[in-house]
Amino acid sequence: MIPAAFDYAAPATLDEALRLLRRHRHAKVMAGGQSLLSLMKLRVASPSFIIDLRRIGRLAYVKEDKGAIAVGAMTTHAALAAAALVRRRLPALAQAAEAIGDLQVRNVGTIGGSLAHADPAADYPAVLLACDGVVVVRGPRGTRKVPAGQWFTGLFATALRSGEIVVEVQFPILPAGTRSAYVKMKHPASGFAVVGAAAVVRLGRDGRVADVRLAFTGAASHAFRARAAEEALRGQEPTEAAVRAAMARAPEGVDLLEDLVADAAYRAQLVRVYGARAVLAALG
Amino acid sequence: MAVSRLFGARVKRRDDPQLITGKATFTDDVTLPGVLYAAVVRSPHAHARITRIDASRARRHPGVRAVFTGRDLADRLAPMPCAWLVPGCELKVPRRPVLADDRVRHVGEGVAVVVAEDRYAARDAAELVAVSYEPLPAVINQEEATRAGAPRLHDDVPDNTAFTWTTTGGDARAAFAAADVVIHQRFTNQRLIPNAMEARAATAHANPATGELTVWVTSQNPHIHRFVLSIVLKMPEHKLRVIAPEVGGGFGSKIPVYPEDALVAFLARELGRPVKWTEDRRENYLATIHGRDHITDLEIAARSDGTLLALRGRTYANLGAYLSLAAPGIPTILHGLMLAGAYTISAVEYTVHGVVTNTTPVDAYRGAGRPEATYLVERAVDLVAAKTGLDPAEVRRRNFIPKEKFPYTVPAGITYDSGDYDVALARALAMVDYEAFRREQAAARKAGRYLGLGLSTYVEICGLGPSPVAGAVGFQGGLYGSATVRMAPTGKVEVMIGESPHGQGEETTFAQIVADRLGVPFEDVEIVSGDTARTPMGWGTYGSRTTVVGSGAVVTACDRLIEKGRQIAAHLLEASPDDVVFQDGRFSVRGSPDRSKSIQEITLQATLAWNLPAGVEPGMEATAFYDPPNFVYPFGAHACTVEVVPETGEVRLLRYVAVDDCGRVINPMIVDGQVHGGIVQGIAQALLEEAVYDRNGQLLTASMLDYAVPRAPQVPRMETDRTVTPSPHHPLGLKGIGETGTIASTAAVANAVMDALAPLGITHLDMPYTPRRVWHAIQQRGEVRP
Ligand SMILES: Cc1cc2nc3c(=O)[nH]c(=O)nc-3n(C[C@H](O)[C@H](O)[C@H](O)COP(=O)(O)OP(=O)(O)OC[C@H]3O[C@@H](n4cnc5c(N)ncnc54)[C@H](O)[C@@H]3O)c2cc1C
DSSP states (O other): OOOOOOEEEOOSSHHHHHHHHHHOTTEEEESSOTTHHHHHHTTSOOOSEEEEGGGOTTOOOEEEETTEEEEETTOBHHHHHHOHHHHHHOHHHHHHHHTSSOHHHHHHOBHHHHHHHTOTTOSHHHHHHHTTOEEEEEETTEEEEEEHHHHEEETTEESOOTTOEEEEEEEEOOOTTEEEEEEEEEOTTTOSEEEEEEEEEEEOTTSSEEEEEEEEESSSSSOEEOHHHHHHHTTSOOOHHHHHHHHTTTTTTOOOOOOSSOOHHHHHHHHHHHHHHHHHHHHO | OOOSSSTTOOOOOTTHHHHHTTOSOBGGGOOOTTOEEEEEEEOSSSSEEEEEEEOHHHHHSTTEEEEEEHHHHTTTSOOOOOOBOOTTSOOOOOOOOSSOSSEEOSTTOEEEEEEESSHHHHHHHHTTOEEEEEEOOOOOSHHHHTSTTOOOSOTTSGGGEEEEEEEEESOHHHHHHHOSEEEEEEEEEEEEOOOOSSOOEEEEEEETTTTEEEEEEOOSOHHHHHHHHHHHHTOOGGGEEEEOOBOOOOTTTTSSOOHHHHHHHHHHHHHSSOEEEEOOHHHHHHHSOBEEEEEEEEEEEEOTTSOEEEEEEEEEEEEESSOOTTGGGTTTTTTGGGTTTTBOOOEEEEEEEEEEOSSOOBOOOTTTTHHHHHHHHHHHHHHHHHHHTOOHHHHHHHHBOOGGGOSEEOTTSOEEOOOOHHHHHHHHHHHHTHHHHHHHHHHHHHTTOEEEEEEEEEEOOBSOOOHHHHHHTTBSSOOOEEEEEEEOTTSOEEEEESSOOSSSOHHHHHHHHHHHHHTOOGGGEEEEOSBTTTSOSOOOSOTTOIIIIIHHHHHHHHHHHHHHHHHHHHHHHTSOGGGEEEETTEEEETTEEEEEEEHHHHHHHHHHOSSOOTTOOSSOEEEEEEOOSSOBOOEEEEEEEEEEETTTTEEEEEEEEEEEEOBSOSOHHHHHHHHHHHHHHHHHHHHTOOOOBOTTSOBSOOSTTTSOOOOGGGSOOEEEEEOOOOOTTSTTOBOOOSSHHHHHHHHHHHHHHHHHHGGGTOOOOOSSOOHHHHHHHHHHTOSOOO
16 A cells, blocks of 8 residues: 655645645645545545645644634544533534544544545534534635535535635534534444434423434435424424434435445435434433 | 473463564564565456556666566466365366466456565556456356356366365255255355455565575465475475564465465566565455355255254355465365264265356465354254244254264264363353343343344364375375474473464463473473474464464474483483483482482483483484374354344344363463454454455455454453363364354354344344344334334
């Protein structure tokens, strides 16, 4: 597993990284390298220039900022899983980070890399969607903020434009009483999500489901919100039976992936089951 | 028999500190000055004619020193041989060139090799070799391959059938006619990928002064490597030295001598510089052997009281594109002969078709034929239990070969040495608390939960084996053990063995045996293996043979030294040899213990040779070859409990209990380790692993992202225990333990899952029991009912 030859730079500033990215046509930025290097070793990707982001200071942080949890793009999965703020305010994100790969991968892989890579079976995308997160990117023309719903555009495809770098991911802080959870079925070999489900749920004063956002990863070419199921659940008593009944609609209208581990029929079942488990876990 | 201090003790494995701290030397760690690196250009097609190879761009690539294609080598190297020529089955061994020179027959087959100054240049240049192919239709499935009109792989293998082998014993026709119950079931033992942690590697160095070629290679059997390499390289054996440094797992996949081994040796000789090749994981999946891959139709005849009468069946064994080194013997001798398992089944009629297909060659993988057989017979027993309404444990008890019937000859003609199957089963049932589990299971079913318990009361053939039998079954080698025990002037002991342990622990267990036997400190004994220049001719490590045949040789050699020591001691002590007793490392005159000499003192005298008795040669060194009178037949009872989650089809392993009998135990810790690893590999066959090809012969599970090797969290705590039924014919009463876990556990898990699914009316599913497969099976049965 030996990659093709490439040039390498590890700039100290973001501006320098952006400059290098503009200058080299077949350049790729590298964060943790946990997805990129595998592709290069398999020679599926052969960038001629690698821009390593790890020397750039101040891209790894977790902080509260203007009503959101702001996560630096270079924050590792392990750091995210351990961050007290995340564990307390957005358990779904911590649970997703914790469910990624193994310890070595979590110690090196980053949230920015994961969202830029947009693996259909990655864990964060479900959480980003369910939380209405925002991806902040910096490019030649400055900074832009892309809402979660617009970020994933296809299989391994995002709204990131050439010359841009993800710098931050923002997760709006959930109002008190709103709860979240992430659950997944792990692929028996890769550990990625065969199906992963993120749920954000708020109960009203009447004890019924006032608001729910539910998103899935692993099931389709990119992560998606299950709006029909959300709709079905809104206003219901939060009982297991009601949650399961609503989940019947979760796979609705989605072109489900088929592979050795799950055909479409089985994936649909996993979407129903894991959707229910996520909502029930969020309800506690 | 000296079963005193160390025999039976939990001595820690000696090689672990180096292995754990990364200090051990593996083949890839051997980097010689001036070494060149080889990269193999491999076929992307499962079946194609090579029309043209243009290596000019690769040759011009910076750092490249040479490129060879199959045609360049055709006259220089002999084809790769097959070495298990099973007789009486019309075996055809198709030619397998070191590099394909005309046609490629599986994805990953080598067509050219590039040699360069570093790995990177070699890999880059390999991509520049332009190979033109004319694709041919491929055939992947072994049954389809035998049908009329199927693409043919080799001109000299009609119907793609390399052999048709049959074993018959007893009168199956009569048994089936008399049966109350006849069950037919189709089974598959899916294709597996061995996945040794260390992939293959080889490095070679030619000494121009002596004409000697040294090859370091990931081998389970360096002497076999030397033997075969001398044939392929057309080079005399005494000019070849093969060294297997630390080997990071083999599981059978490092028995075969591979084309790359010969290539590297050839290149070093040809180019006059050391050459190294290290496989990557993708190559490991495509170019290192696979295991299992059987499709079997089995008929079982039984009486309504559960008595098993006969088995009749037919297996299509997928051999892959070529016959790997031991391939023909695995689904026949090591499989078909064991079909009757631990039972007094009086008739067996079984045919195995060995079929070539456009897939990676299949050869021995841990258990090699025996897990496949155990799966068949243990599932058969459970099917009979289900059909007759009897308890599966009871059916087993009713059919076990009784203890007093040993040695027992099964219909296939082999003779089990010893066994006490009832006791092992009783122990396992007690450990798993069988009755309580059955109550819990019944209650759970009422609540819509699906629990299952599976038993596997296996017996296996190992300790390979008597050389005359090896010869009779076409194995092109002997199967004795060998050892040289050499005492240095100071009394330190070197033990050179012909077997080649690579993690099985004989560095420790043999030192225990020798220290006990010679009465020397454990630390004074060194076990040396894995180098043809240092060790006596021996046949390597596989078939759970090393401890069994190796120890036979080791104790025989030790006893020769003791005898010699007795002669010398008698002379020096002025006593008659008959009056000299040897105990705890001292020779003393019977009745006067103060007249004594230690074995170290005697060794010094033997080495100096100043004053030896007439007729006694100097030196303290003895070599012994131990050819066992029979195989050994370990056995045991494994019990596994599972829960199937109907909404997802997931199988949760709850408990795993293993009671094994490998005769006397030298080191319980090492036996546990062997059992643990084996069980995990067997569980993996039942639940996780399957090599999948598409119809064009592309391996869909060609990486660890897709092929599910087991991980620690997927495995329950294993509860082990043992019974001890010594082999009556082995000098220390030992039996093998290297493969029992794998042989037993697949069937135990399979039976547990089928037991869990029984209330849903599911009687059979093919492995692996993935959530998807189980869920679909439940769906097809309609409503999940309690
Ligand atoms: C064994 C293993 C198991 C894994 N299991 C899981 C799992 O269970 N769940 C899961 O979600 N993931 C899993 N992963 C993937 C892992 O999470 C990766 O870390 C992640 O997908 C990519 O992050 P990275 O920082 O390593 O990015 P890299 O590999 O460095 O980059 C990935 C891609 O993103 C681009 N990129 C990286 N950073 C930026 C940025 N800031 N701006 C713009 N583009 C950028 C790169 O150019 C590249 O194209 C696994 C990986 C491995 C090796």
